[in-house]
Amino acid sequence: MGNGKDFNAVISLLSEKFNCLAVDLPGHGNTQVNGTDEFYSLENTANGLICWLEELNIKRCFLVGYSMGGRLALYLALNYSQYFQKVILESASPGLKTEKERTERYLSDLQLAEELEELNLEEFLTCWYDKPLFKTFKTHPNFNTILARRLQNNSTELAKSLRWMGTGNQPPLWDKLSTSEIPLLLLAGELDEKFIKINREMANICSTATLEIVPGCGHNIHVENPQRWxxxxxxxxxS
Incomplete structure (x- = not known):
């Protein structure tokens, strides 16, 4: 539900040593999709980002992705490895393993997308951030500022992103993890038990992956503890 501005705090610190570019994914922030709804899919978004890198003449770079952006970053690392030196995945996953899980999640994503289109966005986000996943994020001093930024999103655009790039519509990447040639940093918050479990399994499968569990944080580490991040x-x- 966020955009590139959510990374402003960490970018201001990283920019002393790195040139940083923050990207709004389709359906989020200021990114506009000129095409059919299929362009919101993970595969098409990945292809669009590679085209963007080529337009900027960026041969190789570091890549960071959070949550949905983390799933996209992993897909890019495994399918376009020549463009990336190292990849950081925050609170991310390789998708769901079984067809049954994906079907159930896809139907859930469709229902959420309908709610996005039917409810007032403020109502939807209030329910969204009541999820246990965001418990620590919701108590953060900057939560209301971030929520105000979320309210600037377009509900219809967010719904398209959820339908096409939600976890239920993502090709599973578990089987490709062992083929990774790029160093991966897996970040999970100490209080985010679901993603600790997922990322531990990822680290066991992928020989190039390092897992870092950040104390005192939930799902949204770069906001909850930017200094440690x-x-x-x-x-x-x-390194």
């Missing part, structure tokens, strides 16, 4: 990420990138 930067320390860990910068250490990984410079």
């Amino acid at each position: 930067v320390e860990v990420v910068q250490g990984f990138l410079l």
Whole structure:
């Protein structure tokens, strides 16, 4: 539900050593999709980002992705590895393993997309951030500022993103994890038990992956503890 501005705090710290570009994914922030709804899919979004890198003449770079952006970053790392030196995945997953799980999640994503279109966005986000996943994020001092930024999103655009790029519509990447040739940093918050479990399994499968569990944080680490996030990420990138 966020956009590139959510990374402003960590970018201001990282920019002392790195040139940083923050991207709004389709359906989020200021990114506009000129095409059919299929362009919101993970595969088409990945292709669009590669085209964007080529337009900017960026040959190789570091890549960071959070949550949905983390799933996209992993897809890019495994399918376009020549473009990336190292990849950081925050609170991300390789998707769902079984067809049954994907079907159930896809139907759930469709229902959420309908709610996005039918409810007032403020009502929807109030329910969204009541999820246990965001318990620590919701108590953060900057939560209301971030929520106000979320309310600037377009509900219809968010719904398209959820239908096409939601976890239920994502091709599973578990089987490709062992083929990774790029160093991966997996970040999970200490209080985010679901993603700790997922990322531990990822680290066991992928020989190039390192798992870092950040104390006192839930799902949204870069907002909840930007200083520690930067320390860990910068250490990984410079090692």
